[in-house]
Amino acid sequence: MAPKVTAIDERLLQLKARFAERSAIQLRELSAKLTDWQYGHCTREDLQTLYELLHRLAGSSGTFGFHQLGQEAGQLEQVIKAQISDSPPLSDLHLAPEIQARLAQLSRLLVTEPSSSAEAATTDLPDTASEQTQLLVLDSSLNELAEALNNFGFKVVVCEELPLHCAHCWRSTSIIIAPAAKLTQVVNWNQQQAQSHHASPSPILCIGSDDSFAARYALAEQGADGLFLQPVKVPQLAKRIEQIKSQQQQPYASKVLLLDDDQELAEHYRLVLTQAGKNVKVMAEPTELLAVLAEFRPDIVLLDVHMPPYSGVTLARMIRLEPDWLSLPVIYLSSEQDRDLQISALAQGADEFITKPISDEQLILTVRALCHRARQLAKLVSSDGLTGLLNHSHIKRALGHEYARVQRYGHNTSLAMLDLDHFKGVNDTHGHGVGDLVIKALAQLLQQRLRTTDHLGRYGGEEFVVILPECSLAQAKHMFEEICYHFSQLSFMGNNGTFHVTVSVGLALLNDFVSEEHALNAADAALYQQKQAGRNGVTCYLPHAPASDSPE
Ligand SMILES: Nc1nc2c(ncn2[C@@H]2O[C@H](COP(=O)(O)OP(=O)(O)OP(=O)(O)O)[C@@H](O)[C@H]2O)c(=O)[nH]1
Numbered sequence: 001m002a003p004k005v006t007a008i009d010e011r012l013l014q015l016k017a018r019f020a021e022r023s024a025i026q027l028r029e030l031s032a033k034l035t036d037w038q039y040g041h042c043t044r045e046d047l048q049t050l051y052e053l054l055h056r057l058a059g060s061s062g063t064f065g066f067h068q069l070g071q072e073a074g075q076l077e078q079v080i081k082a083q084i085s086d087s088p089p090l091s092d093l094h095l096a097p098e099i100q101a102r103l104a105q106l107s108r109l110l111v112t113e114p115s116s117s118a119e120a121a122t123t124d125l126p127d128t129a130s131e132q133t134q135l136l137v138l139d140s141s142l143n144e145l146a147e148a149l150n151n152f153g154f155k156v157v158v159c160e161e162l163p164l165h166c167a168h169c170w171r172s173t174s175i176i177i178a179p180a181a182k183l184t185q186v187v188n189w190n191q192q193q194a195q196s197h198h199a200s201p202s203p204i205l206c207i208g209s210d211d212s213f214a215a216r217y218a219l220a221e222q223g224a225d226g227l228f229l230q231p232v233k234v235p236q237l238a239k240r241i242e243q244i245k246s247q248q249q250q251p252y253a254s255k256v257l258l259l260d261d262d263q264e265l266a267e268h269y270r271l272v273l274t275q276a277g278k279n280v281k282v283m284a285e286p287t288e289l290l291a292v293l294a295e296f297r298p299d300i301v302l303l304d305v306h307m308p309p310y311s312g313v314t315l316a317r318m319i320r321l322e323p324d325w326l327s328l329p330v331i332y333l334s335s336e337q338d339r340d341l342q343i344s345a346l347a348q349g350a351d352e353f354i355t356k357p358i359s360d361e362q363l364i365l366t367v368r369a370l371c372h373r374a375r376q377l378a379k380l381v382s383s384d385g386l387t388g389l390l391n392h393s394h395i396k397r398a399l400g401h402e403y404a405r406v407q408r409y410g411h412n413t414s415l416a417m418l419d420l421d422h423f424k425g426v427n428d429t430h431g432h433g434v435g436d437l438v439i440k441a442l443a444q445l446l447q448q449r450l451r452t453t454d455h456l457g458r459y460g461g462e463e464f465v466v467i468l469p470e471c472s473l474a475q476a477k478h479m480f481e482e483i484c485y486h487f488s489q490l491s492f493m494g495n496n497g498t499f500h501v502t503v504s505v506g507l508a509l510l511n512d513f514v515s516e517e518h519a520l521n522a523a524d525a526a527l528y529q530q531k532q533a534g535r536n537g538v539t540c541y542l543p544h545a546p547a548s549d550s551p552e
Helices: 007-038 044-064 067-085 093-116 140-151 167-171 180-196 213-222 234-248 263-275 286-296 312-320 339-346 360-382 392-409 423-430 432-449 473-489 516-532
Strands: 134-138 155-159 175-179 204-208 226-229 255-259 279-283 300-304 330-334 352-355 413-420 455-458 463-469 492-494 497-499 503-509 537-540
Touching: 007 044, 007 093, 044 067, 067 093, 134 140, 140 155, 140 175, 140 234, 140 473, 167 180, 175 180, 175 234, 180 204, 180 213, 204 213, 204 234, 226 234, 234 432, 255 263, 255 286, 263 279, 263 360, 279 286, 286 312, 300 312, 300 360, 312 330, 330 339, 339 352, 352 360, 392 413, 392 455, 392 463, 392 516, 413 423, 413 432, 413 473, 413 516, 423 432, 423 492, 423 497, 432 455, 432 463, 432 473, 432 492, 463 473, 473 503, 473 537, 503 516, 516 537
Parallel strands: 134 155, 134 175, 175 204, 204 226, 255 279, 255 300, 300 330, 330 352, 503 537
Antiparallel strands: 413 463, 413 503, 455 463, 492 497
């Protein structure tokens, strides 16, 4: 997939950093000079230098994203200009401290403004936008679809007309959505853009109404990545977009824990596997095994069988004593050639046997295959069949881990409990199949709108739990209010035309409770209160006070 951060973007960032650095130094120097001014030592030249700096800041700050700095520099520029034209200059000495204070404010803006240059409302929110997938919807005939995708949390740009000349649009696009009838034109444009950016073409999803074999064959031949028939089922399209997105994202390196008391050999394996892209941790002391497992959380464990006075076979059994590690793949590394002994060792708790010596290539291939399988298995075991979110037991497990982290590090972590409103009515009116689609739509919207570091789980039938590390109650409230709004805007196709569904949310801060169970109960109480208050909204649980819709 196309690398979206280009050399030009990097160069721009460097320029911005250099601008901020240089301006900060100049502001500091001039501010120091103003101290002299108070004692009558400031010359007309000094004032002229100050004026020129402010003039430059007023003119260029906005270009680098420092909008407020630009405005304030422009105002101060006028004050200095008046001072210069005074005769004799510096007549207004009592102004010096005020000007100094305003220069200090400009310096502060250089440090703080870039992060706040986006919309003020989202200033202190965790960054979700950077994780958003940008969709380029081509042709105004798809405006309505673009709006529905926007409600799902995708960042959508609509280009009204073809042919396109907009290189900028292409560069920041993850996926193109276009009418099937215009595919040829779109494919050509996509390829031209890809060539000029030295990147691969963006995937194209087509919207059409011809369901014939011939039409589908023609689209496949031209290189379309998907066809969605009108009227488009938006949750299905959103799911396909999610699939493409997860293929595009670099998978994070698989984690391999290697326990071997032969340090040289272990180091050799570590280097080979690290070069093959794995994240490898080597340990030689079996007594630390459980602590390292808890901290590192590997995808697989490679375990030497003979580590006197310990036995790898017993260590594998010991790992299995812990419910958390029942499904963790454990692979013996041993020079044991006797097949019967190998099988007997496997029967005691490990999954595979790698026989030493093993070539580097074989080691890489074997570990790669085992990690892949482990990932697939872990996903299968932990995810809910309908939504793909964490299932009940795994979201509870994630809650336990996050609660422990909050205890250790003390950072804010919010907990949300969500429940679809009047969902029984949806099932009764439109059937369970349509009800399932609504559940899936909410799951996809949550995945799209929340951060990849948040934990999302389906807690029960139409009930969801979300854990938001590094997120205050106020931030979580803001995010879930947006989610409620966008969910209420989604249209579902029912028996008698389209219908809408809403969701209620209860929030609690993990930090406020003596256990994760207490926090869950509190979020549930807040959710109940939101239901009582009319549904479709967010209520926060505040300790020592009844649940409230205001966390401040
Ligand atoms: N389609 C579908 N329905 C489900 C699933 N799990 C639970 N439900 C239904 O969700 C409905 C929940 O109804 P209630 O607990 O009465 O609540 P409600 O109608 O949503 O009302 P409020 O929560 O008070 O707004 C029941 O009809 C369940 O059958 C599921 O996996 N699929």
